[in-house]
Amino acid sequence: MTRSYEIPAGVVAVDDYERLARECLSPEAWAYYSGGAADEITIRWNREAFDRLKLRTRVLGDFSGGGTGLTLFGQAFDYPILLAPTAHHRLATPEAEIATVVGAGGARAGMVVSTESDLTLEEIAQASRRMAAPTPLWFQLYIQHDRGFTAELVRRAETAGYGALVVTVDAPVFSPRNREQRAGYEPPKLSEHANTRGLHTDYVAEAALGESLMFRGYLDVTARWADIAWLRSIARLPILLKGIMAPEDAELAIGHGADGIVVSNHGGRVLDTMPASLDVLPAVLQQVAGRVPVLMDGGIRRGTDVLKALALGASAVMVGRPCLYGLAVAGPAGVAHVLHLLRCELEVAMVLAGCRTLADIGPQVIWRE
Ligand SMILES: Cc1cc2nc3c(=O)[nH]c(=O)nc-3n(C[C@H](O)[C@H](O)[C@H](O)COP(=O)(O)O)c2cc1C
Numbered sequence: 289m290t291r292s293y294e295i296p297a298g299v300v301a302v303d304d305y306e307r308l309a310r311e312c313l314s315p316e317a318w319a320y321y322s323g324g325a326a327d328e329i330t331i332r333w334n335r336e337a338f339d340r341l342k343l344r345t346r347v348l349g350d351f352s353g354g355g356t357g358l359t360l361f362g363q364a365f366d367y368p369i370l371l372a373p374t375a376h377h378r379l380a381t382p383e384a385e386i387a388t389v390v391g392a393g394g395a396r397a398g399m400v401v402s403t404e405s406d407l408t409l410e411e412i413a414q415a416s417r418r419m420a421a422p423t424p425l426w427f428q429l430y431i432q433h434d435r436g437f438t439a440e441l442v443r444r445a446e447t448a449g450y451g452a453l454v455v456t457v458d459a460p461v462f463s464p465r466n467r468e469q470r471a472g473y474e475p476p477k478l479s480e481h482a483n484t485r486g487l488h489t490d491y492v493a494e495a496a497l498g499e500s501l502m503f504r505g506y507l508d509v510t511a512r513w514a515d516i517a518w519l520r521s522i523a524r525l526p527i528l529l530k531g532i533m534a535p536e537d538a539e540l541a542i543g544h545g546a547d548g549i550v551v552s553n554h555g556g557r558v559l560d561t562m563p564a565s566l567d568v569l570p571a572v573l574q575q576v577a578g579r580v581p582v583l584m585d586g587g588i589r590r591g592t593d594v595l596k597a598l599a600l601g602a603s604a605v606m607v608g609r610p611c612l613y614g615l616a617v618a619g620p621a622g623v624a625h626v627l628h629l630l631r632c633e634l635e636v637a638m639v640l641a642g643c644r645t646l647a648d649i650g651p652q653v654i655w656r657e
């Protein structure tokens with residue numbers, strides 16, 4: 289494996305990092321990062337949904353005083369692109385999430401730290417605080433079977449200075465990721481993860497012939513709606529629910545106290561043939577009707593993709609795999625470069641679509657036949 293902190297010559301777009309990352313990562317890590325559920329059809333649809341939309345440009349506008357800044361839950365962001373929570377950054381680089389947070393901070397992008405990070409949430413927050421301009425950090429929470437342990441994670445995230453909880457609700461189980469299986473990728477045990485060390489877990493991973501895989505008790509303790517109301521009652525931080533793909537669930541989310549929603553199919557990693565996140569976004573936005581911010585992720589690879597998501601009504605987007613690819617290829621510099629490329633592309637697209645600020649981005653930038 290070759291790793292340096294230099295950006296290789298000829299890297300001009302996010303996709304270049306994907307190509308190069310494949311050469312830097314072990315076959316198992318590549319399968320884990322890039323793969324998805326079953327036949328990976330949802331991964332393809334996430335991309336196709338963006339490619340299908342055409343942009344409508346305008347000319348000779350006045351862009352003085354413009355910019356990409358926004359405020360979410362009282363926190364200021366320079367631009368509407370955050371790092372999506374992703375697990376196991378040590379597969380990409382020995383410094384793991386410290387390298388990521390340094391890259392995110394350099395590019396002044398908000399970062400969502402995964403429950404399944406390879407360093408503790410405290411170590412990552414500390415690394416961020418050491419930077420000249422700490423970037424907003426949010427914590428992605430998986431509700432653990434042990435609710436006491438979950439409450440402790442919330443308290444730790446609040447103490448460490450995280451600005452929001454992103455509660456991932458779309459994966460009580462994962463359907464098999466065949467590419468990982470074929471490559472022989474072995475996920476680390478949950479009880480050995482940095483944030484959940486010592487957590488008692490015994491869940492059913494296999495079923496003998498003639499046995500039910502799912503319905504033997506495991507699901508008796510997975511998170512349900514009452515847990516969201518409970519979280520709301522014990523947490524001081526804003527709570528976003530990540531993985532909402534139905535308007536009814538968006539309504540329930542708000543009803544149970546969620547302060548924000550992330551429309552996401554988990555990058556096509558949970559259940560294959562779920563629709564593209566972008567295709568689900570309009571229905572969720574219609575239901576939410578401006579009551580809480582709605583973010584989205586899945587398939588963002590260009591600044592024009594960010595523009596399209598915002599044009600449909602998203603407040604901001606999150607980017608998963610491209611940051612991991614940048615991390616694998618060039619450590620913090622690669623992460624920062626990925627985010628910088630996306631931000632620059634977004635700004636160019638805004639100008640050409642006649643948008644001075646994010647508030648100017650609306651349905652008018654999408655070309656309708
Ligand atoms: C390697 C990998 C690990 C991930 N781990 C998590 C995780 O720990 N928690 C979570 O909520 N989402 C996780 N996700 C999903 C991302 O947050 C995000 O929804 C998805 O990657 C967005 O799609 P994109 O990769 O096309 O940008 C992971 C995604 C990848 C690729």
Ligand SMILES: O=C(O)C(=O)c1ccccc1
Pocket residue numbers: 375404459554557
């Ligand atoms: O790989 C993932 O997508 C993910 O969300 C996850 C969940 C549990 C442990 C590690 C990663």
